[in-house]
Amino acid sequence: MVHSRDVVLILMLATATGACAQPDDAAQNGSAPGAAEQATPQDAPVVVSDTPEDSLIFERTVAWVRESRSDTLPIGELIAAIGQRFVGAPYTPGLLEVPETEQLVVNLREFDCVTYVEHMLSMARAIAAGEPTYGRFKDELRRIRYRDGELTGYPSRLHYFSEWISNNDDKGVVENITQALGGVRDTTGIDFMSRHTESYRQLADSVNLQAIREKEAELSSFPRYMIPENRIADVADQIRNGDVIAATSTVPGLDIAHTGLALWVDGRLHLMHAPLVGSMVEISEVPLAERIQRIEAQDGIMVARPQPPQGAAR
Template sequence: MTISRRSFLARAAASAAAALAGAPAALHASPPDDRARLAEWVRALRASPAAAEGAPFGPWVSRAAQRMIGAPYAAHTLEQYLDAGGSPGAEPLTLDLARFDCVSLVESALAVARTAAAGGGWDRFAREVERMRYRGGRREGYASRLHYFSEWIADGARRGLVRDVGAELGGENDGRPLRFMTEHRASYAALRDDAVFRAIGGRERALDGVPRMLVPTERIAGVQDRIQTGDVLAFGTAIPGLDVTHTGLAHRGGDGVLRVLHAPLSGGAVEISRSTLPEYVGAIRRATGILIARPLRG
């Protein structure tokens, strides 16, 4: 298994801080060369074949993510505000292009690709991260964060940021209720606050009945030719109350083999998996399959 349940959930639940007004801003100073790094990546992407007129957006995302290969894995990056005594109900925007966990890698790759496609800079990148990370694109406290990745997909699909392709690839609805956060309250510092706990519980109940179209593990090999480079992959789990335990991007290299570009806890750095996608999923303990979202220019 590429990532522990505790590490993934600690990040997914991450935490929070005083609401920031005005233009998007990071709670922690981003690495000093992050702005220069973004500018370099944007220039490279705009000069690449991915930028050709009418080219699909997935290759933009893949090329952005490949720039991140070798960057260290970092857990709990969104919890540091709470660790410093911040308000549990608030949520700052935390940005980092030097280290990643599995979700921040996906968000950053999509945000860099959209920034490059628009010819923008740091403020555009920050806004792109913000509108993916929060429900409806509005950062309104800890509970506005899309803590369950299946909701990240559903919310993004409603707003034209991604297209959920699970159904067309033969996915089956995973109708189990999502209650992991409230049933493991002690694992989430923000949930010590009763108001935040109630808000998260309300969000969990609101997800009841929202389809999660999961392609079962045993069917992935049969549909892998229809999965495109740059597609967002979320790895489903049988853990009660939880939807997924890991995320990444589909990557098809020059050999045509479909692999996973991701930030694994176990390798310590962003990488492309050696195993094929079906092999990779098959090796994850308690894996049930994959959710698949195709990124759009938005």
């Protein structure tokens, strides 16, 4: 196995993946899946960090989708098609860490492993909803990236990716199918961010730190599931193009080490992702199961299936 624990640790410090989870059974906490389906603007104003080039890239992507008739594809296939358009885009860590207060960062020019997934999913949802505008895309991105779709400061970001999956399941954006695929209970605690405060500028603020600690405790108390690395090949045929793949971590206190999108290539399941090693968006050279087994700091996966927006036919 590749001894990449240090590489993954650096990656997670750079991309700031950490926060808290909700119960898998949303009905128990009064939040029905899909209850907030529409990507409506939040009441409080949202500061957006982007460039004119980002809107141009979005418009070119929409034009390509229409020309190729990819807008007729099911949501997962649409995500996979759009994702392949960005293969070769640069990998850049820490893209969400703006020097000012928390902002909605839009960056279609470069990606880290999480922002790649978020941007591809947001573009696909705007197109599938029949509203392929830059404004709708930004609304989808905000809704996906922040807890319950509300950007209310640094702690509102879904830092820990297991909560990203859980909260977006609650919102009807994805369906967490990990347990249905035979996933086993993951009982490891989560406290990576609060134990590495020196790596997160925003945690110098005691209010932010306390909020993160509370979310970590909440996340650690709720059940989550993972498919162990030695079972991935057995369930691969149940994973579809465009499914969100989250590689579970062996780093103490960290739930997820890496993220990407499922892509079938020549009859084998691969990972389309923005890795630290490689420095650009790529399709994994080896199948997903083999890739996870090669990396010491990853020991399994979670799988989330994108759901079509409300009213979409696919």
